[in-house]
Amino acid sequence: MLSRVASNIYWLGRYLQRAENTARLVNVNALLLLDLPRGIPFGWEPLVQIVGSDDLYRSLYGADYSESNVVRYLLLDQRNPGSIHSSLHAAREILRTVRDATPREVWEKLNDLHYYVIGQGEGALSRSRRGAFLQRVIDGTMLVYAVLSFNMSQDVGFQFLRIGTNLEQADMTTRILDVRSTSLLDPTGRAEQLAPLYNIQWMSVLRSLTAYQMYRRHVKARVNRTGVLRFLLQNREFPRSVTFCLTMVMSTLPHLPESRSVERTLWRVRALVQDANVDKLVEEGLHELINEIQLGLSDLHEALAVVFFKTPEV
C-alpha cells in the first residue's frame, strides 16, 4: 500500500462521512425550527459553527445567516471546502486517484451521486424539494460505503477507510454536541417557557446523528442533557458515539504496521472520552472537555499522517 494511496483512502472516508453528516444536519435543523417559537435568535447560524467555518462564511456572506444563504453554503457552495458539493467532489477526485485500489462499482455510485448533486442541487434550495434531495445524498453516500464494505477486500487499504470514516464521525459528533449544547436557547427566558424546548433541543441533537430511536431503546429514560451526552460520548454500541468510533479505529490497528505513536495518541483520546464524568459537567466544563477531545482527534490525525501518509525520508 503506497503511503499516498493510504492517505487518499483515509480522506475518501472522511469526505463521504462529512457529506452524509452535513445532509443530516441540515435536514434536522429545518425540522427543529418548525418546532421552536418564532424569534429564536439562532436559526441557521449554529450549523455554520458546527462545521467550523464561521470565518469563511462571514467573508462570503457577511453576517446574514438567512436560511437560503446557510443552506446554499452548506450544500452547494464550492467555495466552502466542507459543503456537500465540495466533499463529494473531493471524494470523487480522490477516487479517481485510487481507482485502481477500489472496486469499480464504487466509482459508478459516487459518480452518479456527484452528477445528481450538480444537476439537482439548485432545486434543493427550496424547502419543498430539499428533503428529498438530502435524503438522496444520505442514501447515496451510504450506498457508496456499503459497496466499499462488501466489494472491497478488507485489506490494509480498507482499514484506512474505516479510520477516516470513524475519525470524521467522532469529529462531527463532538462538534454537534458542542454547538447544540450551548447556543440554542436564550437562557434569560422564563424557565417554564423554555422547559419543553430543552427537550426538543436535545432530541434534535440525537436526530442529527440518527440517534433518537437507539437512545430510547438503550437509555430507557426521557431525553435529557446528561443522558444524551453520555450516550453520544460513551455508548459502546451506537456507531456514531465517540467511544464507538474510537474503538473502531482501535480495531484497525492490528491490521496496520505497528506504530507506538498512533497507539498512544489513540489510547489517550479514548480514555479522555470514557473517563469524562458526564453528570458533573456544567456547560463550560462540557465545552472544555470537547475542546480537549477535538485536540486529541487532531493529534491522532497528525500521528497517522506522520507515520503512514507522509513521504518518508530517503
Next chain:
Amino acid sequence: MAIDWRQYRCENFYDELCEAPGRPRPAARKLAEYLGALSEPEMAERRLAAELAIKVMGISFTVYSEGKNVDRAWPFDIIPRIIPLSEWVKTEAGLKQRAYALNLFIQDLYNDQKIIKDGVFPAELLTESVNFRKQCIGVKPANGVWAHICGSDLVRDKDGTMYVLEDNLRVPSGVSYMVENRLVTKRVFPELFEATTILPVDDYPAQLYDTLAAISPRPLDQPNVVLLTPGIFNSAYFEHAYLAQQMGIELVEGTDLFVADDDCVYMRTIYGPRRVDVIYRRIDDLFLDPEAFNPDSILGVPGLMRAWINGRVALANCPGAGVADDKVVYAFVPAMIKYYLGEDPILPNVPSYLCMDPKQREYVIANLDKLVVKPANESGGYGMLIGPRSTPEEREKFRRLIEANPRNYMAQPTLALSTAPTMMEDNTVEPRHLDLRPFILSRGSIESTYVTTGGLTRVAMVRGSLVVNSSQGGGAKDTWIVDLDDSPAQSQSMGGMSQSQAFGSSESPQDTAVRGDD
C-alpha cells in the same frame, strides 16, 4: 423513422459497412438489418443508454480548457465498425512483422548501427533525431525489446487498401477505451452478440501484464510491476488508472518512487520502502528522470535512468524507443523490414516524400496544395500543413520551413479516408471518416507478439472532418472482428468488410489526427 440504408450516402468514399447505398457489406448485413428494424425512438433509446452507461461507468478523458482541467464523458458512437476475421488475420501478421522490425532497428541504432554501416539508413537522420537518447547507447534491454507497447495508426484509402499511417512507440494511449467501448456496446446491443461471432477484446490487460512481468530483472514469481503516471491532470489518466486496476498493479506517481544508493527503485509504502522491478511508464522520456533529462521535471524519479542502465529496473517502453516513431524514420520502415527480416512488408506505408532528398523536396514544394506535410517529431497533429485546405500564405510559410530544415519534414498524398455509418444528433445515420489504432505487445519474437483484436476506432463526428480528436469533436466506435465462418446459421451474413481509416494522430487518441481527404 427507422434507418433506410438506401438513403445512406456513402458512394464518395470507401465505406466500411456499405458497398453502396442500400448494400451492406457481407460482414455488416446482420447489423444493418438489425438497425434497420429499430424504430427511431428505439434507436434514440439505445443512444441514451450508451450515454448513460458512459457517464455512470465514468469513462472520461480530460481536457484543459479555460484554465481548468475538465473531465469529459467519452464521445461514443453506438454503431460498431466491423472487420471480417479473414482480413484482420493479414493485418495482424503485418503489424507483428512491423513491430518486430522496429524493435530490431532500435536495438541496432543504440548498439552496432549495422543498418547505417550497410547504407540502408542515413546516418545524418540519426544525428538530427530529437528522440535519439545518447544515454541509451550500449543498453541491451531484455529480449532486445525496446518498444514493448506500440500503437500503430491504420487508415484505409478510397480503393480499400489499408495503410500504416504511423507508429507510436513512446507512450501510446487509447487501449482502455477500446475495452470500454466493447462493454458499452454489450450493454446497448446485447442481442447482436448472440447472433454473431464477435471476437472478444478484453484479454489485453492480462497480455500486457504478462509482457511486463516477463522483463523483470529479478527472476521472481511475482515481480513488483507498477504503472507510473504523470498524475490526475494528464489527459490519459483515466487509462492509467484503468490499466493499473485491471492488471492489479500499483498506480504510482513520481513522488511515490525513489532510487536508493544500490541503484534499485523503491516505492514508498506504509510498510516502508519496497523494491520495484518493472515500471510501465506513461511519462515521456524527457520527464522521466530530472538527473538525466529535464532538470525541472517534477513528474519523474531522480536516478531512474541510472537504475535502468544498470539493469536494476525494467522500463516499458524503454527510454529512447521514440527514435523510431519519427515521421521521417517512418518512411524507412519498409526498408527496415527487408533489411532485418528479408521479407516484404505485409502492410504498406502511405507513400512518403522526404524533404531531405533534393528531388523529393522539389516535388513536395511544387505540390504543396495537394500534399499533407508533417514535421518529423511533432505529435498531436501539430505543425502540419494540409495542402488542399491551406491558404497561399500557409503554403509559403511551409516552403520556407522546409527549405530551412529539410530533414524535419516529410509529405504524403492526402488520402480519401474511409467512412462508416455514424449516428447523428437527430438519430439519422451519415457516413463519417475514421481510423484504427491497434496495439501491439512485443516480447522478442514475431511468434510471441500479441496484437489486440481490432483496436480503437476513432471517428470524426463532424461532417467532412478528418479530425478524430475527441477534444475537437472526435469520437470512437466499438471495433468488431467478426468470424464469418463461425457465425451460427448464416455464414453469408458477414463478409468482406473492412475498415480502418485515417487520421493522423499522435500518441494519444485525444490528440488530433488529421489526414486530408479530397
